[in-house]
Every structure is written in structure tokens, then in C-alpha cells.
Amino acid sequence: MAERSTAGRPGRWRSGAESRQRILETARALFRQHGFGGTTVRAVATEAGVDPAMVFYFFGTKQGLFSAALEMPPHVPPAIEAVFEGGLAGVGERLVRTLVENMDRSDRSPLATLTRSAPTHDQSQALLREFIAREITARLTALLDTPDAEVRAGMVNVQLLGLTVARYIVRIEPIASAPVEELVARFGPVVQHCLTGPPAA
Amino acid sequence: MAERSTAGRPGRWRSGAESRQRILETARALFRQHGFGGTTVRAVATEAGVDPAMVFYFFGTKQGLFSAALEMPPHVPPAIEAVFEGGLAGVGERLVRTLVENMDRSDRSPLATLTRSAPTHDQSQALLREFIAREITARLTALLDTPDAEVRAGMVNVQLLGLTVARYIVRIEPIASAPVEELVARFGPVVQHCLTGPPAA
DNA sequence: GTCTATAGACGGATAGAC
């Protein structure tokens, strides 16, 4: 955590930090595109312009690299917070909008990577389940006051998961190419209905 | 060495067909559980009690085995037909019920296998897209008469895909353990609403 | 049809020079 504090000399932290950063960025891209199993350490190293041994030097194992690649960018947690701070009214729209806008930007949000890898990688599957339970289900049930809160939250998870898979993983049209506003206008009310609509017969 | 008299008659080819069948059943189970990339021909052979070379003898390549494992059982196409024959009214419930009942039985329905493999296997992804386009989107748009039929069908696909992933692939609770009737009662109306509800603002 | 043996390629990971 050495700070770059020297005035007048905007130097680098260390020469190795650059390699580390390039590896990390390449890994994020490849893991997101091909999943954990479909990505090789060698491919990451080649595309990052470094030696494969460097990857292990910095991250120990392939799984260590994967974990490092999943780190959330600092702007995501406050965005999630903001979704639920507004209360139950309009939370459906805010959920859909935040999800789609963040994933369209396709920066470091680890959600696409997790969703792509979860079906065939147990560790990703566990992480995805934990993320959903902690960030979505728990917050939704806290907002709800009905005996079927868990099921309603589950229905919302189905919407968000289905939307993610259809738009970013399997790319089903016309969902994959729809503009953000259309998705918000279409799915926002559906999500809201899952939460505040009449209970099932 | 018994009757090998007739040249044109295969005689007792049954022993080979049995092996073939055992391989196929094992492959279906493993592909469904671990996807294409996560399943090895050796593992299939071992679990089926045959030699790995037998698998290649019967199916040529791993991809050939995969394709053979994806063959639909004969009772599935009529089930799909029945969903849409009833017209637009109640099609949401029939869609959800048919999907869940068939996949819970987890017989040879290839949908779980395709959905598990699609995120990391291009060929599975293409097959899944084709299946959805042919069996769901096309039939739904034929039933609808609105200018936004494609988007409405897309919304239904999101429901079905999300339900499949949540219940059978990633196993998100409480969706994964919910009784069939609860899912039908909850998601049937939502799917119906996607098709026949008021258009988005 | 079934098995043994193996080719040929690839991927994760380590040791050690510089």
C-alpha cells in the first residue's frame, strides 16, 4: 500500500504492479467471455504479454487469479445500496435499471463472469448463490412484510437471472439487443408485480 | 460360436447394443450434471462399465456422443404441441407446468443439458437458441397479433430461462425446492401477463 | 465388439537462473 506521495514525481508504485494489472484486466475479460473452465492461464499470460509463470508468481493458482478477477469495483456496492434505499415503491424499476446499466458498461462487474461460470464451476456457483442471497434476497425480504416474502424474492431472482442469462450469456434476441429503457419499462413493472402484486391463488 | 450362418442377418448384435445404451444413459446423466466441458469420455466409459475406446467406436467423437445424448424422447414434442394448441388463454400456466413437470422428471429432456453447457460451449449455445426460437418464440408470435409480439415472446423466454437456471442449474432457493403447483400458480400468471397484459409505457 | 497401448496435444504448477 505504498502511496504515490512524492510531489513533482508521479512515479509508478513498482514495475511489477503494471504486469499484475495487465494480467488482471486480461483475466477479467477472458473469464467473463469463456468462464473459468474455458480460460487457460497460458491464454491470459499470452494476451497480457507476460510469461505464464508470472501469473502464478502474482496469484498463486488459477483459482487465485479467478478470485482476484472477481473483486468488485468500488462503485457497485453504493449502487446496490441506492436501489433499496428508496423503499418498496419503484424498486422493480431501480433493480432492472441498475442491473442492466451496470452490466452493459461491462466494466469489472463480476456478475457476468459468475453467471457464465456457475453452471459448470462449483465455486462460482456457491459465490453466485451467496451474492444473490446477501445482496438481493436479504434486502428484499427486509423490505417486505408478507409471509411469502421468500418466494416473492425468489421470483425476482428468477427475473434478474433470466434477464442476465438471456441478454449477456446466451444472447437471446430481441432481449440481447433491446435498449435499456425498453427493458426497464418492460421488466420493471413485472418485478414490481412479483413483490407487491396479489398473492398467488 | 453359435449360428453365424446367414450372411445378411446381423444375428446377435444385441450385446453391442446394450453397451451402446449404457454409454448413452451414463452420458446423458453426466452431461446434464457437468456440462460438455466438465464431462470426460473416460468418466462416461468408467461409469458405464466399458472401455473408453468403446465410446469412440460407437459415437466417433465426444461431440458425437454429446449430440446423441441430446436426442429428444418421443413424448416431448407432443407435450410442447399441446401447450400451444389451447390458444392464448391459459398458455402461461401450461408453459410453466409443462416445463417444470418435464424437467422434474429429469428423464431425457435435453433442456437441462443444453442450458448447463450453453454458457461455455458454443455449439450448445447455438442449439439452445435454435430450440427457443423454433419451439417457443415462433409459436408464441404466431399466437399473438400485436406489433410487440417479439418482445413479449422474449419476456416469456426470460421467465422460462430464469426459472430453468434458478431451479435446475444454479439451484437458487426457494425456487429450487418449491412444489410444482406453487411455481405454476406464481409464474403462470406472470408469463400470461407478459403476453396479454397492457403494453409497456 | 472389446480390450491394450499409445500417440499427440494441452494445461496447471514448480525450480531455478538471471
Place this chain on the structure above:
DNA sequence: GTCTATCCGTCTATAGAC
């Protein structure tokens, strides 16, 4: 910190004996 060299395991697929 970076690279070379390599070990070791696993995988798909093939050749050929029986």
C-alpha cells in the same frame, strides 16, 4: 520481477491385437 525449462497429469482420439 522476469523468463526458461520442465515435470506431471489428463484429455481426445487412433491403431491394432484378440
